[in-house]
Amino acid sequence: MKIAVDAMGGDFGPRVVVEGAISAAREMDVEVLLVGNKDLIREEFGRYGYNGPRLSIVSALESIHMSEGLLSFRRKKRSSIQVGMQLVRDGEADAFVSAGNTAAVVFLATRVLGLIPGIERPGLSILVPTLTGMTLLIDVGANINCTANHLEQFAVMGKNFMEQVYGVKNPRIGLMSVGEEKSKGNPVTKDVYSRLSASSLNFVGNVEGNDIYSGRTDVIVSDGFTGNVALKTSEGVVGSFIRMAKREITRDLFAKIGYLLMKRNLKRVIKKMDYAEHGGAQLLGVNGACVVGHGRSNPVAVKNAIRVAKDFAASGVQAKIAEDISLLVSRKRNTAA
Amino acid sequence: MKIAVDAMGGDFGPRVVVEGAISAAREMDVEVLLVGNKDLIREEFGRYGYNGPRLSIVSALESIHMSEGLLSFRRKKRSSIQVGMQLVRDGEADAFVSAGNTAAVVFLATRVLGLIPGIERPGLSILVPTLTGMTLLIDVGANINCTANHLEQFAVMGKNFMEQVYGVKNPRIGLMSVGEEKSKGNPVTKDVYSRLSASSLNFVGNVEGNDIYSGRTDVIVSDGFTGNVALKTSEGVVGSFIRMAKREITRDLFAKIGYLLMKRNLKRVIKKMDYAEHGGAQLLGVNGACVVGHGRSNPVAVKNAIRVAKDFAASGVQAKIAEDISLLVSRKRNTAA
Numbered sequence: 001m002k003i004a005v006d007a008m009g010g011d012f013g014p015r016v017v018v019e020g021a022i023s024a025a026r027e028m029d030v031e032v033l034l035v036g037n038k039d040l041i042r043e044e045f046g047r048y049g050y051n052g053p054r055l056s057i058v059s060a061l062e063s064i065h066m067s068e069g070l071l072s073f074r075r076k077k078r079s080s081i082q083v084g085m086q087l088v089r090d091g092e093a094d095a096f097v098s099a100g101n102t103a104a105v106v107f108l109a110t111r112v113l114g115l116i117p118g119i120e121r122p123g124l125s126i127l128v129p130t131l132t133g134m135t136l137l138i139d140v141g142a143n144i145n146c147t148a149n150h151l152e153q154f155a156v157m158g159k160n161f162m163e164q165v166y167g168v169k170n171p172r173i174g175l176m177s178v179g180e181e182k183s184k185g186n187p188v189t190k191d192v193y194s195r196l197s198a199s200s201l202n203f204v205g206n207v208e209g210n211d212i213y214s215g216r217t218d219v220i221v222s223d224g225f226t227g228n229v230a231l232k233t234s235e236g237v238v239g240s241f242i243r244m245a246k247r248e249i250t251r252d253l254f255a256k257i258g259y260l261l262m263k264r265n266l267k268r269v270i271k272k273m274d275y276a277e278h279g280g281a282q283l284l285g286v287n288g289a290c291v292v293g294h295g296r297s298n299p300v301a302v303k304n305a306i307r308v309a310k311d312f313a314a315s316g317v318q319a320k321i322a323e324d325i326s327l328l329v330s331r332k333r334n335t336a337a
Numbered sequence: 338m339k340i341a342v343d344a345m346g347g348d349f350g351p352r353v354v355v356e357g358a359i360s361a362a363r364e365m366d367v368e369v370l371l372v373g374n375k376d377l378i379r380e381e382f383g384r385y386g387y388n389g390p391r392l393s394i395v396s397a398l399e400s401i402h403m404s405e406g407l408l409s410f411r412r413k414k415r416s417s418i419q420v421g422m423q424l425v426r427d428g429e430a431d432a433f434v435s436a437g438n439t440a441a442v443v444f445l446a447t448r449v450l451g452l453i454p455g456i457e458r459p460g461l462s463i464l465v466p467t468l469t470g471m472t473l474l475i476d477v478g479a480n481i482n483c484t485a486n487h488l489e490q491f492a493v494m495g496k497n498f499m500e501q502v503y504g505v506k507n508p509r510i511g512l513m514s515v516g517e518e519k520s521k522g523n524p525v526t527k528d529v530y531s532r533l534s535a536s537s538l539n540f541v542g543n544v545e546g547n548d549i550y551s552g553r554t555d556v557i558v559s560d561g562f563t564g565n566v567a568l569k570t571s572e573g574v575v576g577s578f579i580r581m582a583k584r585e586i587t588r589d590l591f592a593k594i595g596y597l598l599m600k601r602n603l604k605r606v607i608k609k610m611d612y613a614e615h616g617g618a619q620l621l622g623v624n625g626a627c628v629v630g631h632g633r634s635n636p637v638a639v640k641n642a643i644r645v646a647k648d649f650a651a652s653g654v655q656a657k658i659a660e661d662i663s664l665l666v667s668r669k670r671n672t673a674a
Binding site: 222249266 | 404406466467468478481482513514515518520522523524545546547548549550551559561562563565566567568569570571572573574575576577578580581582585586588589591592593594595596597598599600601602603605606609610
């Protein structure tokens with residue numbers, strides 16, 4: 001399996017990405033193609049004393065910064081993200097990983113790889129840790145304005161992803177809203193509620209913000225605005241909780257000793273809650289496997305993103321999504337006719 | 338100061354509410370009017386051996402359950418929520434507190450007390466704890482579909498509330514979105530961004546989910562759908578984090594001892610993060626001070642809600658909101674003319 005990795009992505013650029021890529025090439029059965037500035041990548045190879053097998057460089061002369069917008073995505077034809085996508089499109093790589101500009105990845109994936117036939121918008125999905133396992137939240141920010149069609153398609157994408165990549169049988173689908181009752185929500189979610197109820201999906205109804213981490217569902221469908229706010233809110237809450245706890249603990253000797261005794265265990269939980277560690281977000285609905293890491297990814301997160309990309313590419317989920325979407329579209333056409 | 342309290346509200350009804358009301362009457366300079374089923378309230382008085390001064394009963398023959406909807410709000414003319422609102426309207430109480438059905442409180446407050454002139458929709462606001470103090474999040478669920486006018490008015494309400502009730506000078510106002518740049522957001526938030534930038538408010542721009550708990554702003558303006566999801570998400574995250582940590586800790590003897598040593602400190606932080614403890618949500622934009630407690634309020638939360646209602650009623654914030662909104666409306670009229 002060949003994974004193209006955007007060496008220029010993330011808040012820390014090649015330094016962190018190359019280290020993660022080296023770990024992946026050492027530990028997993030993958031071949032990593034680092035895409036970006038050759039000199040910078042080589043410098044990092046030198047630092048880690050590794051230039052071994054299963055690691056190669058593909059030159060990309062430009063890079064897209066975190067703060068750049070649509071104009072740059074279009075103008076920079078030789079960006080590491082565009083070159084990486086082309087590798088996937090041309091069959092030279094099986095998947096693409098970037099911890100860079102998410103909007104650029106979504107835009108260029110759609111443009112270079114194209115959407116799966118029938119898909120209207122790609123969905124950015126993320127696995128969040130729950131008390132019982134993992135829940136896929138889709139969309140977490142690729143689409144700010146979502147129609148009922150978009151949300152319905154996200155449900156189909158999410159279902160197939162959890163089934164094909166994580167072996168979840170008949171995944172339970174929830175719809176993000178502001179109350180469990182059918183009557184709760186906005187006009188779009190109410191429409192989607194009816195559609196999903198009438199579908200063959202294992203739809204469990206509306207879910208609320210506090211259900212994200214409860215493990216009640218395997219997939220939660222949301223518009224990208226709300227999904228993004230929910231995801232970033234949880235990030236902020238955990239961070240604040242930890243900082244408040246630290247402040248409280250350092251005031252008191254017994255608490256300090258207590259903290260030292262359980263530090264290792266607490267760190268494990270914090271790590272489990274930290275979705276950035278789990279490999280980032282999967283872009284669903286395009287013809288290819290793209291994974292977007294968190295900007296603040298560390299080398300372990302980059303390695304995990306490469307692992308997710310490998311499983312994603314191996315799953316053949318795109319073909320399953322294409323099948324289900326074609327059924328959905330033809331059913332709609334028949335109903336309309 | 339006279340506070341009318343819905344004795345029938347909350348997941349536990351009179352048992353919890355009366356206990357909280359008794360504490361309030363004992364500890365604060367308030368007179369509490371318990372509204373609801375006389376017999377049930379008297380039974381609780383008996384249990385706590387208190388039927389003292391500053392505590393009286395106002396009979397209400399019906400109550401609205403948590404799961405009831407609009408039809409019941411209209412039909413039950415003698416519900417404890419309706420009777421409580423009438424006490425405020427008629428000047429027999431200065432504020433109303435309910436841990437009951439939020440939608441019923443919003444509906445009946447609007448109907449019985451009426452909106453402040455110029456206000457289009459009331460906003461449900463909640464104070465969330467941050468690293469540096471408190472941030473007011475408005476709206477957290479009263480309005481599922483918000484226009485730019487609504488959000489603009491929430492900003493005005495939130496600003497005045499923080500200024501008048503909590504003495505925050507020139508409160509920093511943030512707008513909930515999916516990125517800090519002006520260009521990020523949906524059409525409504527982009528419109529509101531321009532309006533708030535051009536206003537005399539201390540607008541600090543867009544904020545993201547992870548800013549809610551950071552203390553970067555004093556007020557965060559959001560549509561009720563997103564605000565509700567964000568609030569419930571944080572509730573869920575903290576709960577899951579604690580449960581995961583407990584599971585992890587009980588596996589290991591040293592961690593268990595560590596936990597015992599810092600238990601008291603951790604509980605303090607958890608309590609600080611638990612917004613249900615802080616007294617619930619303030620309904621802004623109606624002619625009166627209404628506070629909605631969390632359904633799962635315990636007696637301390639009920640007492641805190643009574644304290645918040647007292648400060649809210651004493652602040653005279655409604656008059657300030659009315660002033661600012663009248664300026665806003667007349668400025669708009671002049672621009673349109």
